[in-house]
Amino acid sequence: MQDKTLTCKDCAKPFVFTARDQQFYAQKGFEHEPQRCRECRNARKSQRADAPAGGARELFDVVCAECGVPTQVPFRPRDARPVYCRDCFQAHGSQLTRA
Numbered sequence: 001m002q003d004k005t006l007t008c009k010d011c012a013k014p015f016v017f018t019a020r021d022q023q024f025y026a027q028k029g030f031e032h033e034p035q036r037c038r039e040c041r042n043a044r045k046s047q048r049a050d051a052p053a054g055g056a057r058e059l060f061d062v063v064c065a066e067c068g069v070p071t072q073v074p075f076r077p078r079d080a081r082p083v084y085c086r087d088c089f090q091a092h093g094s095q096l097t098r099a
Contacts, residue, residue: 004033006035011037017034058074063083064083064088
């Protein structure tokens with residue numbers, strides 16, 4: 001194996017994929033070469049570490065416009081548009097997605 005120069009998909013800078021790193025990837029069974037340089041990989045790792053535990057996203061408390069049950073949704077409601085609980089949303093099916 002020989003060192004390879006790759007281009008980072010985030011910062012577009014070239015980086016070296018060393019023969020040693022290639023051996024490590026092969027030992028671990030990784031099928032793809034890295035797409036990011038070490039700096040961009042570390043930046044992504046730190047962003048994930050700063051995210052809420054378990055990758056949970058922020059939930060917003062709302063009252064279902066159909067049945068009046070308090071529920072939570074993963075988006076900030078806006079524009080006075082109706083928001084539905086999971087059951088009412090599923091009951092409406094594709095009718096809601098076309099509106």
